[in-house]
Amino acid sequence: MTNTTSPVPPNEILILSQTAVYALKAVLHLAEQAAHAPLRVDDITKAVGVPRNYLSKVLHALAREGILVSARGPKGGFQLAGRADELFLGEVIAQFDDIAAGSGCLLGRERCSDESPCAAHQRWRDVSNAVRQFLDQTTIADLTHSGARLELEHLGVD
Amino acid sequence: MTNTTSPVPPNEILILSQTAVYALKAVLHLAEQAAHAPLRVDDITKAVGVPRNYLSKVLHALAREGILVSARGPKGGFQLAGRADELFLGEVIAQFDDIAAGSGCLLGRERCSDESPCAAHQRWRDVSNAVRQFLDQTTIADLTHSGARLELEHLGVD
DNA sequence: CCAATTAATCATCTCATCATGACGAACACA
DNA sequence: TGTGTTCGTCATGATGAGATGATTAATTGG
Known part of the structure; x- marks a missing residue:
């Protein structure tokens, strides 16, 4: 009733959590x-459309990790702790x-049985490694407008 | 209490659902x-270690889709409807x-803003396409022992 | 037709994620 | 010192995936 159009349809595959x-x-x-x-927080909330208190918790977790810095009171808020790139x-x-x-086998067996190292399982490992590599090699700056622009120009894409 | 060691640790990233x-x-x-x-069902349950009634529902869904054929009563059970390959x-x-x-943007926007087609988002699309391609191009036979054996021999892997 | 067998279904339970509202704690500034 | 601002946190609820036990329905073979 108070439903604000649920963000994730059921069964939708997400790879990353909401x-x-x-x-x-x-x-x-x-x-x-x-x-x-x-x-x-309230400004970020408006910008990215995420529930306020929930986002607050998320941001706080990032601050504890040293990714953001937070300050309370007037003039307070959140900032990046380091460089986006x-x-x-x-x-x-x-x-x-x-x-x-989840690094392992598609079917959740710890290791593909030694009897059959299974070529397809290796291909699956490649796939999930691609996900991991993307996350470990892409910076926040790569996702920003300016960052993307730079990268595109650098590649000669118009 | 009746816990049989939950299959998926919390926070585990899962690409495919359980x-x-x-x-x-x-x-x-x-x-x-x-x-x-x-x-x-009971035999399959033992073989793959999946809750019996839950598996039953899953198998039934596969039967409705024409992937399996099911029969009730004595001599009943499930069979592949077609060829594994x-x-x-x-x-x-x-x-x-x-x-x-989820084919779209990593951040859930329907499409990356036209202003900034964002190279990193394109790379993310590549990643999720790799998942899709794997699922659409790999057959069940590719995952079976015999299937894998054949493929490995064919590639000259010992 | 009866009894055993096996899939199909139903009601319910648990749990983690996501979400919300209210309250507490630090900080800036007058 | 006090007041308003803003983060921090707590208690609680909603939802969907996963799981379970009991019951119903279909089929075979005697």
Whole structure:
């Protein structure tokens, strides 16, 4: 009844949890503002469309990890702790999603039976490694408008 | 209390849902048995270690889709409806995971803003396409022992 | 037709994630 | 010192995936 159009349809495959996506959105917003003053939770909320108190908890977790710095009271808010081009997506989501797990076999057996090392399983490992590599090698700056622009120009794409 | 060591640790990242993995395990088992007679749910349960009634529902869903055939009563059970080398993983999991969704942007925006087509988002699309391609191009036979053996021999791997 | 067998279904339970509202704690500034 | 601002946290609720036990329905073989 109080439903605000649920963000994730049932059965939708997500790879990243909703919470991790919230974290990425918020951090990306902070990076794009490149603000001198901290941004308040309420402003970030409006910008990325995430429930206020929930986002607050997410941001606080990021602050505890040293990814953001937070300050209370007037003039308070959140800021990036470091450079956006040195902050990898994997770091941002690490507190929310256990990406290291699931490294194994598609079918959840710890290791593909030694009897049959199974070529397809190897291909699956390649796939899930691609996910991991993306998260570990892409920085927040790569996702910002300016970052993307730079990369595109650098590649000669119009 | 009655806990049988929960299959998925919290926060674990899962690309495929647990249910989809169950379906794959069961279908793979059926393919490996290559049985002339149908296999009963209880036998499949023991083989793949999945809760009995839950697996029953999963198998039934697969039967409704024409992937399996089911029969009740004595001599009843489940069988593959077609050939294992013509059955793609994507078909098996389609009823459980909406893999087509999430095709878009990492951050859930429907499309990356036209202003900034964002190179990193393109790379993310590549990643999720890799998952889709794997599921759409790999058959159940590719995952069976015999299938894997054949493929390995064919590649000259010892 | 009866009894055993096996899938199909139903009602319910647990749990983690996501979400919300209210309250407490720190901080800036007058 | 006090007041308003803003983060921090707690208690609680909603929802969907996963799981379980009991019951119903179909089928076979005697």
